[in-house]
Amino acid sequence: MNATPNPNAGPTAALREAIAAAIAELHPGVPAAGLERPPRPEFGDYSTNVAMLAAPLIGEPPRDVAARLIPALEQRLGDSLDRIEVAGPGFLNLHMSEGWFRAAAELIADRGRRFGSDVAERRSRVLVEFVSANPTGPLTVASGRHLAYGDSLARILEFAGHEVSREYYLNDAGSQIELFGASIAARMTGDEVPEGGYEGDYVADLGRQVAAEHGEDLDRAELGRIGVELMLAGIRATLERSRVEFDSWASERSLHDAGATEKAIADLRGRGLVYDHEGAVWLRTSEFGDDKDRVLIRADGAPTYFAADIAYHRDKLERGFDLLIDVLGADHHGYVDRMRAAIVAFGAPAETFEVSIMQMVNLVEAGERARMSKRRGDFARLDDLLDDIGVDATRFFMLMRSHETPIDIDLGLARTHSSDNPVYYAQYAHARVCSLFRTAGERGRETGDEPAPEGSLEQAERALIGRLLEMPDQIRRAATRREPHGISTYVREIAADFHAFYRDCRVVGAGPGLEQARLTVSAATRDSIATLLGLLGVEAPEEM
C-alpha cells in the first residue's frame, strides 16, 4: 500500500505483501490476489488464489504456477512458516508457525485499543447525516435503527481513519410546523385536528403542558414554535440516552433566513439548468440521470422541500466534505436520483453523494407483531423500547442485520439475560477476560520474559489469535461497505472463540512462560472486544 506500514494493520498485511512480491518476481504484471482464511483447518491458516488468477495470464496450469511460487514464499516468510503446499484446484495453503502466532498475539496486545485502526486507503472528510426526524413528535423505533446505524457507521469510519462529522437536519420550517401548531391548538380546544394533522395523544399532552407553562391564549405559530422546542428537547434526551452525540445541527429555517434556497436556485440558473414552466420553476435533473425534471418553486411561489434540501446539500459541499452520506428510510429511495442529480449539477462527482437506505424494523413478541403503544395515533416510541430492553440490546439488535434487510426484533430474546441473547454473549466474553486478569492479579505481562514452551500452542488458542488478526480487514470492510452489522457478527465470533479458548487453555497458573503468553492472548481479546463493542455503541462491562 505505502512505504510506511501501519502497525495497526497487523502481520496479515505483511503476508499479503510477501505474496504480492513473490508473484511480481516470477510474473510481473499479475495483479495481487487475496489472502483468505480457508474453510477447513487442514487447509492451513491462510490461503491464496494467486496462482489460479495468474494461470490464464501466463498460460500454465494453476497448480504448476503455485508450485513455482513456493520457494519464493518460503524465502520471504522464513520462520513464520511451518509449511506451504499446493491444494485443490491451485490454492496455496500457508501453515504458519507457532512463533508467528505468538508474535502476532504480542503485536495485537501491544497495539491495544488501536489495533485495526487507520486502515482506510485514503483519508476522507465525511459528513454523515442521520435521524433528522421532524421535531413534531418523539423518536420512533425506526429512528432508533437510523440512529444506531448512522452513529455506528460514523464511529467505524472514524476508527478506520476518516475525519467524520455527524449531523442532524432539522425541518423546523414550512407547512408541517404550521400544521403541528394547528394540531396542538385543536387538541387544546377540543376541536377536530385539521386534515393531515398530528393525531397522536402526545399532541394533547403537549397542549396541556403548554397551557400550564404559557397560558391558553397563544396563536398557532407560537404553539408550533413552542411545540417544536419541547419535542426537540425530548429528542435530544432520547439521543443522549442512546449514546449519540451530533457534531452539528443544521436548521432548515436558518437556511431560509440566510436566503440559501434562493442562492442555490440562482446558482443552478446560472448554470443553465433551471427553467420556468406552467408557472413553476423547474430543475433539469433528467440531464443527470433522474426520471424527469423536478419542481423547485411551486406555481404559488412557495419553494418545495426539494429546493430547501438542495440548498442544504449545497451548503454541505461548500463546507468541504469529500463524501456526503445520507441515512434515509426506504420510503425516500425515490428521492435519491434527484438529489444526486442536484449534487452533480453543482459540479461535484456523483460519488460524492451516497445514501444508505434503511429498511424497516418490527418488534416481535412471542412470534407476533408487538404493539408498544395502545394510545390513539401513537406509534412505537424509541424511549419505550429503551425502557424495555435497554440501550445495549437496542443498539446491538439494530445492528445485527444488514440495513438493507427488514428486521424483526424479538423482545423476549432481547430482554433475556443469558447467553441466548447475543449482546450478553459478547459482553460476557469481555467480562470473563477481565475477571481472568483480576484473578491473575497485578502480575503484568512485562514481568514475564520467559518464552512459552515450544509446542504449547493449542488449537483453540491458534484459532482465537487467527480470529483476532481479522480485525483490520473487518474494519476496512465495514467501513468501505458502510456495513456496521459485519462488526456485530465479528465480535460474536471472537466471543465464541474466546469461550473455547477459555475451556481448553488454562491461563492462571499454566506454568512459566505459558501463563504470560496466554495472558497476552487474553489482553488482545479483551481490547479487541472492547474496540468492537465501542464501534457499535455498546458497553463492554468488566463484570457481569
Place this chain on the structure above:
RNA sequence: GCCCCGGUAGCUCAGCUGGAUAGAGCGCCGGCCUUCUAAGCCGGAUGUCGCAGGUUCGAGUCCUGCCCGGGGCGCCA
C-alpha cells in the same frame, strides 16, 4: 408500467465483491461446574441457496428473463 430492497435449515438471518464439503443464533434432544465468571462449553439434523437459462476451470455470489413479498414512483415532506 417503471425504480429500490429482499427470497439461503422449522424461525430470524450471515455468507469476506467468483473459490475447496454453504454457516450462525433461536427452537428441539442429550451431556459437562471440588481449579481462572455455567450470562459458558460439547455433541446430535434439516438445505431444489425463489425458478429457468447464460458467462467459466469453478456461481448462493456476476449477466438476462420470469415468479413471490415489502417499499417507492406528487407543484407532499
